[in-house]
Amino acid sequence: MKLAGVIGSPIVHSKSSLIFNTIFSRLGMSAFYLSVELKPMELESFVRASADTFVGYNVTSPHKISIMKYLHSIVPEASEIGSVNLVKIDGGKPKGYNVDIAGIAAAFTNSSIDFNAKDILIAGSGGIFRTVAYYIFSNSVPASVYVMVRDRERARNDLVDYRFYSNINLVSRKDAGKRKYDVLINCTPLGTYPEIAGMPFPENLLSSASVGIDMVYNPPITEFLGAMSNNGAKIVTGRDLFIYQAMESMKILFGISVKKDEILGIMGEL
Template identity: 30%
Template sequence: MRRFGLIGYPLGHSFSRKYFTAKFQREGITDAVYELFELKNLEDFPALLAQYPDMVGLSVTIPHKQNIIQFLDEIDPVAARIGAVNTVKITNGKCTGFNTDYIGFRDSLKNFCPELTSVKALILGTGGASKAVQAALQELHIPFKLVSRNPKNEEVSYKDLTPEMIEAHKLIINTTPLGTFPNTETCPEIPYEYLTTTHYLHDLVYNPEETLFMKNGTEKGAKTKNGYEMLVLQAEAAWQIWNS
């Protein structure tokens, strides 16, 4: 039996276990199991590997995507550039880190926003998810600005978002957890009144299906998309890595 799993804390609302369990059943994969491993302290990671010698692949979620790197034997160049890992492949006890979040977002964005050659983006948030989005936009040659509550260097604060800036950046991506269940009445504080029918709002949050960020965009005629497809695409990319 090949063992896969998800590490993070907390793991109360896991997409990954439901997705992979359904995938195994759907595709007749009988030699694999996917489990949840809540790790509040990442120092327990080596003990987890020792406890399950049949572990061959792990997904990594909040809050461990960046700190997991110190426990890895190797890291894929793209994940190293992003500075975050969400997929670990384990071969003969050796752990290699990858980032499939950027693959999932990149391919989801291609499906969502066909005018990629002429768009500029605002990325809301500067955490690990933001870094994956930045890598995807760089690969697609889409210029972007970072928006932060505590801006540094070239970053922009939410209160400094002008009508001209919203007009110039047709793609707005929420990489923050704002709006995630159960705190569904929260959203990034951008000036939604300046949105138009030419804007695209991509929320990395997938629960609820329509976030307040998305609702505010829809009210102004903007096109919106949640993070579910990104999750599916990154999961499938992880599966390819684990089985390559």
């Protein structure tokens, strides 16, 4: 039997095991997908042990950046982005990929989001932020991109080698609230099931922005997106990000192609 999974902490929100195992069952595949709660201090040991037992695994918060130093190789795009969310065991050696970029591209393209000449505020500076910023700067020329973080010095140290570091402005939550933005993007886990309460941005910013984007997919409409929608803004959920990165993961790990509607059906959203 082929073994795969997703690692993260927390992991209770993930729908990956439901989707993968349903697909395996429908295709008659001898495979199983696990959800693995993994603390940071357990990461290196898991990477070593999984090389003998797993086909591969998805990676979610907080491991997308820290896992890179334990991998044998990383595909060029993931290395350039600076974030890995899929590991394939290739000849007993772990190889890193970034399939979030496929999900982000689909989500923004399907929603006809144009970042050109826009003032953008992003909450969070972790792995998914790196992928979002990579897409934005590779496909548009925004007027400005501010990144709201809790600790500017720590974020500066973490991002100093990031390809687009010179294109962003790190700000505290207090300072972020002093400006106005066209687009707000949540790249933090705030609002994720089961702790769905919480607003990633100062509330005074919600009424002036015309677009709200959330990388959280469970629940599909977070408190942040609900407030933005009530204010008449266009909203983009994390659903397409999740679905398209899952589709890409299935191709890389198992060589199977799954349609978006099939995953939507499994998620109970058709």
